[in-house]
Amino acid sequence: MVGVPGKYKGCNTCRARRVACDNGRPFCKKCTDYGRECGGYERETVFIVGTQEDKGRCSSHPPRNQQGGKKAKSNQARQAEKLDFVATEPWQPAWIDVMWLSSTAGSHRVRFVALQTDLSSAIQTGSPRSPRKNEVALSLGGVCSLDANPTFGSEPFYLKSRCLMHLPPKSNSRQTADNSSEGVCLFLYEQNSSSGYSNGAPWKDAAVQADRIRERGPTAYQSFPEHHFFARVYRPSAIWAALLNRQPTFLCSPEWTVVPWERHPRTPLDDLLDVVVLLPSIFSRADRITPLEEGPSRRMKARDLLSNCVNIERQFDIWYSMVHQRVDESGAPLYWVTDGTTGGAHTPFRETFNFPSPLMGLIHVYFSAVLISFHQCVYGLLDAIFEPESGSSPGSSAPPELPPGLDLQKYQPAQTRVLAENVCRSLDFALQTTGQPDLLAAPLCVVSEFYNGIGRFGEGELERQWCASFRGRLESKCREVGSWLQEKKWVETKQFG
Numbered sequence: 001m002v003g004v005p006g007k008y009k010g011c012n013t014c015r016a017r018r019v020a021c022d023n024g025r026p027f028c029k030k031c032t033d034y035g036r037e038c039g040g041y042e043r044e045t046v047f048i049v050g051t052q053e054d055k056g057r058c059s060s061h062p063p064r065n066q067q068g069g070k071k072a073k074s075n076q077a078r079q080a081e082k083l084d085f086v087a088t089e090p091w092q093p094a095w096i097d098v099m100w101l102s103s104t105a106g107s108h109r110v111r112f113v114a115l116q117t118d119l120s121s122a123i124q125t126g127s128p129r130s131p132r133k134n135e136v137a138l139s140l141g142g143v144c145s146l147d148a149n150p151t152f153g154s155e156p157f158y159l160k161s162r163c164l165m166h167l168p169p170k171s172n173s174r175q176t177a178d179n180s181s182e183g184v185c186l187f188l189y190e191q192n193s194s195s196g197y198s199n200g201a202p203w204k205d206a207a208v209q210a211d212r213i214r215e216r217g218p219t220a221y222q223s224f225p226e227h228h229f230f231a232r233v234y235r236p237s238a239i240w241a242a243l244l245n246r247q248p249t250f251l252c253s254p255e256w257t258v259v260p261w262e263r264h265p266r267t268p269l270d271d272l273l274d275v276v277v278l279l280p281s282i283f284s285r286a287d288r289i290t291p292l293e294e295g296p297s298r299r300m301k302a303r304d305l306l307s308n309c310v311n312i313e314r315q316f317d318i319w320y321s322m323v324h325q326r327v328d329e330s331g332a333p334l335y336w337v338t339d340g341t342t343g344g345a346h347t348p349f350r351e352t353f354n355f356p357s358p359l360m361g362l363i364h365v366y367f368s369a370v371l372i373s374f375h376q377c378v379y380g381l382l383d384a385i386f387e388p389e390s391g392s393s394p395g396s397s398a399p400p401e402l403p404p405g406l407d408l409q410k411y412q413p414a415q416t417r418v419l420a421e422n423v424c425r426s427l428d429f430a431l432q433t434t435g436q437p438d439l440l441a442a443p444l445c446v447v448s449e450f451y452n453g454i455g456r457f458g459e460g461e462l463e464r465q466w467c468a469s470f471r472g473r474l475e476s477k478c479r480e481v482g483s484w485l486q487e488k489k490w491v492e493t494k495q496f497g
Contacts, residue, residue, distance in 0.1 A: 009021065009023060010023060010028075011023070011027070011028045011031065011038050011039050011040055011041055012039030012040060012041070012042070013028075013031050013036055013037065013038050013039040014028060014030060014031065016039070016104075017104050023041075025041075026040070027040070033089075034086075034088070034089065034102060036086065084103060084104070084493075085101045085102070085103045085108070085165065085224060085225065085493065086101065086102055086103070086223070086224060087099065087100075087101060087102075087223070087224040087264075088100040088101060088102050088107060091263060091264050091265070092264070092265070093264060093265045093266060093267045093270070094227055094228045094230075094231035094232050094264055094267075094270075095231065095232065095267045095269055095270070095359050097111055097112055097358065097359075097435060098110070098111050098112075098182065099112075101183075101185075101224065105167070108167055108183045109181065109182050109183065110165070110167075110182065110183035110184060110185045111182050111183070111184055111185070111435065112184075112185050112187075112228065112232065112435060112436075113184055113185070113186050113187070113435040113436065113481065113485065114186070114187040114188075114189065114232060114233050114435065114436040114438070114439075115140070115143065115186070115187075115188055115189075115436070115437075115438065115478065115481055115482060115485070116143075116145070116146045116189055116190060116191065116438040116478075117140060117143045117188055117189075117190060117482070118142075118190055119160060119162060119188060119189070119190050121139060121142075122138055122139055122140055122143070122188055123136050123137075123138065123139075123162060123164075123188065123492075124136060124137045124138070124139055125492075134491055134492050135489060135490065135491055136164065136490050136491070136492050137486075137489075137490070138164075138188075138482075138485055138486050138488075138490060139486070140482030140483070140485060140486050141482070141483075141486075143478050143479060143481075143482040144475055144478060144479075145437060145438055145441050145471075145474045145475050145477075145478045146191070146193075146438040146441040146442075147193060147441070148193060148240065148241075148244060148441040148442040148444070148445040149193060149244075149445055150193055150194075150195075150241070150244040150245040150246075151192070151193050151194040151245065152194075152245055152246075153194045153196060154194075154196040155192065155194040155196050156194065156195070156196045156211065157191070157192065157194060157195045157196075157238050157241045157242070157249070158191065158192055158211065158497065159189055159190070159191040159192075159213070159233070159234055159237055159238065159496075159497055160189060160190055160191075160495075160496065160497035161187050161188065161189035161190075161229060161233060161234070161495070161496040161497060162187075162188050162189075162492060162494070162495050162496070163185065163186070163187055163225045163229065163492070163493050163494040163495070163496070164185075164186045164187075164188065164490040164491065164492050164493065165183065165184070165185055165186070165490065165491050165492075165493050166183055166184040166186070166488040166489060166490050166491075167183045167491075168181055168182070168183060169181070184485070184488065185225065185228070186485060186490070187228075187229055187232070187233050189233055189237075189496075191237055191241070192241075193241060193244070193245075194241065194245060195238075195241040195242045195244075195245035195247045195249065195280075196245075196247065212496075212497050213230075213234060213496060213497050214250060218255050218256050218258075218259035218260050219259055221259075221260040222259070222260055222261075222262055222263045222264070223263060225493065225494055226494070226496075227260055227261075227263070227264050229494075229496055230260055231260065231261075231264075231270065232436065233436075234496070235251060235273060236273065236366075236439060238251055239251060239273055239276055239277050239280075240442035242277075242280035243276070243279060243280055243283070243370070243373060243442075244442065244445060244446075245280075246280060246283035246284055246287055247280055247284055248280050248281040248284055249277065249280055251277050252277045252278055252280075252281065257274045257277065267359065268319070268322070268323045268326065268359075268363055269359060269362065269363050269366065271319055271322070272319055272363060272366060272367060272370075273366075275312065275315045275316055275319060276366075276370050278312055278315075279312065279370065279373070279374055279377075282305065282308060282309060282312065282374075282377060283373070283377055285305050286305060286377050286380060286381060289301045289302055289305060289381070289384065290380055290381075290384055294387060298384060299384065299385050299387075299400065302381045302384040302385045303385060303400070303401070303402070303403070305381055306378065306381045306382070306385065306402070306403055306406070307403045309374070309377070309378050309381065310403045310404075310405060310406055312374070313374075313378075314405075316367075316371070320367075323363070327356075327360075330356075332356040333356065334355075334356075334360070334364075335353045335354060335355050335356075335360070335361075335364060335426075336353070336354050337351045337352070337353060337354075338351070338352055338353075338354050339351065339352075348462040348463060348466065349421060349424055349425050349466065351425065352425045352426075352428060352429065353422070353425045353426045353429060354429055355426075355429060358430070358433035358434055361426055361429045361430040361433060361434075362430050362434065362439065364422070364426050365423055365426045365427060365430050365440065365443050366443065368419045368420075368422045368423045368426070368443075369419075369423050369442070369443035369446045369447065371416075371419050372416055372419045372420055372423070372446050372447065372450055373446060375410065375411045375415070375416050375419070376416060376450075378411045379411045379412070379413070379416075382408070382411065385400045385402070386400060413454075416450070417450075417454070420447045420450045420451065420463070423443055423446070423447050424447060424463070424466060424467075424470075427440060427443070427444065427470055428470070428473070431470075431473060431474060431477055435481070437474060437477045437478050437481060438478070440474060441474065444467065444470060444471065444474065447463075447467060448464070448467045451463040451464045451467060452464065
């Protein structure tokens with residue numbers, strides 16, 4: 001046998017991509033500059049055995065045969081079908097709607113879209129007309145918006161997703177790229193609206209062990225597409241499910257708010273969700289306090305929880321001031337008011353809000369919707385604290401001691417109604433500009449519940465009609481996005497959950 005080293009120069013990654021390599025040691029500069037893993041320069045030693053059939057032929061390469069050629073072609077075909085995409089440096093935040101990706105086929109400008117649907121019926125594989133084995137077709141005719149209404153059940157939250165990629169013909173350069181040359185990175189997902197929570201140890205809890213997304217740990221969501229799935233799809237969906245079901249979530253752990261962003265920059269929405277994720281635990285504790293029997297013990301527990309609420313309110317204030325500072329530095333207003341009475345579509349809200357970017361519109365919707373639930377919780381705790389003791393006459397007892405810095409007027413129902421109006425004034429802009437319409441289902445659920453609550457006092461009839469009308473527009477937008485996606489050819493790249 002004769003050892004024959006490979007004769008071609010370049011690292012294994014550049015050789016596989018069939019591009020020129022600069023032969024930098026220990027890793028080539030071309031791979032490291034573009035964030036690829038350099039395969040190094042190790043070569044497999046090939047041993048040639050001279051046999052009677054090839055008449056003792058022993059050269060630098062074994063004789064070609066038909067079987068080996070077919071196997072090589074099969075391997076090449078499988079490699080061509082499997083495209084591994086990586087984010088092009090400098091890495092952008094996950095909430096940027098359009099970004100550049102690179103693969104063995106080159107660079108691609110892609111737009112992110114996400115849609116909630118039934119995965120079992122939406123994705124059709126194995127079509128005989130598909131030239132590639134991993135090419136899939138979509139059937140989204142019956143798609144409808146997410147039903148965010150909480151179940152208050154014991155079933156844990158789950159979400160499954162599949163990442164699909166559509167690549168149009170490659171553009172000659174980035175400068176000439178336009179919307180027609182954009183690819184699409186699509187996250188199709190399905191989820192439940194429950195958020196059961198267990199205090200058991202993770203290694204003892206069967207539900208935790210069955211959660212494939214949590215099982216992988218936060219370090220698994222640092223690179224594309226895992227990071228974008230976690231930041232754009234899983235995290236907001238899981239947090240809203242926890243908020244609406246008023247149950248804690250594991251996402252409030254520090255490692256889940258820090259580790260996934262060690263590579264990609266953060267946005268104000270990511271920072272907002274870092275504070276919001278603390279609220280489900282507050283809501284859960286409040287629900288255990290309010291049913292207690294009236295007395296000093298109940299008031300003491302309500303005051304302790306109110307102190308935690310004041311700390312969270314300070315975090316919201318700090319976050320909001322940072323957003324204002326960032327917007328002021330950009331020279332754009334945080335939002336501006338437009339006439340919303342055209343055609344009567346926005347009655348009873350005569351003025352609507354427009355924003356400098358789709359992300360800023362979504363941030364405003366989320367912030368105001370979260371404050372509605374948070375301020376209602378604080379108002380309930382204040383009611384428990386100020387409730388007079390049984391048997392005492394009104395005004396006879398000393399006023400209760402409250403945490404310093406608490407503004408009582410902020411949590412009154414009239415102020416909460418202003419927050420609900422702000423959500424409704426922002427929803428239409430967010431719906432028109434988003435590629436993830438299901439992100440608006442939970443805020444709509446919050447304001448609908450608020451207006452249903454004041455309906456017991458004979459108020460909010462026009463607002464409830466508006467919410468029903470917006471629900472129809474949301475359904476229409478989901479169907480429109482589904483029809484647009486059906487027209488394209490897709491290649492599946494990842495599965496989650």
